[in-house]
Amino acid sequence: SARVSSGPWLSLSFNYRLTHFSDIVVHLPYEWMGFLHSVQEIWYPNANGLEYKVCSPTNPEDPDCADSISVPLGISAHTHYMDIYMSGGC
Numbered sequence: 001s002a003r004v005s006s007g008p009w010l011s012l013s014f015n016y017r018l019t020h021f022s023d024i025v026v027h028l029p030y031e032w033m034g035f036l037h038s039v040q041e042i043w044y045p046n047a048n049g050l051e052y053k054v055c056s057p058t059n060p061e062d063p064d065c066a067d068s069i070s071v072p073l074g075i076s077a078h079t080h081y082m083d084i085y086m087s088g089g090c
Contacts, residue, residue, distance in 0.1 A: 016040045019066040021047050021077040026066045036060045047076075048083050 019026045019041055029035045041055035043065035055065040079086050 016042050018042050018044070020044045020049065020081050022069045022073075023066070023077040024073070024075060025078050027069075031061065041065050047080065049081065 017038060017040070021044060037060040039055075039060045040057045041060075041062060043053045043055055043062075045051060045053060045065075053065060055062040061067045
């Protein structure tokens with residue numbers, strides 16, 4: 001999911017959010033603009049979606065998960081989730 005806000009939206013009770021490999025949308029809008037994710041992230045670190053990592057329950061920008069991808073390039077990881085092509089948009 002994209003970053004939500006730095007304000008009251010972060011206090012909403014989300015169960016988890018899924019992030020896939022080097023999906024560029026996960027990094028938008030930028031942290032330097034004041035936006036953060038909600039916790040807790042489940043990160044699929046490979047393009048095939050066969051493995052996953054349960055990330056920090058307290059850090060919305062866990063440096064060991066999707067935030068470990070410093071400069072994601074392209075949109076292929078956004079249009080291919082769990083090795084399935086997502087045609088027609090998100």
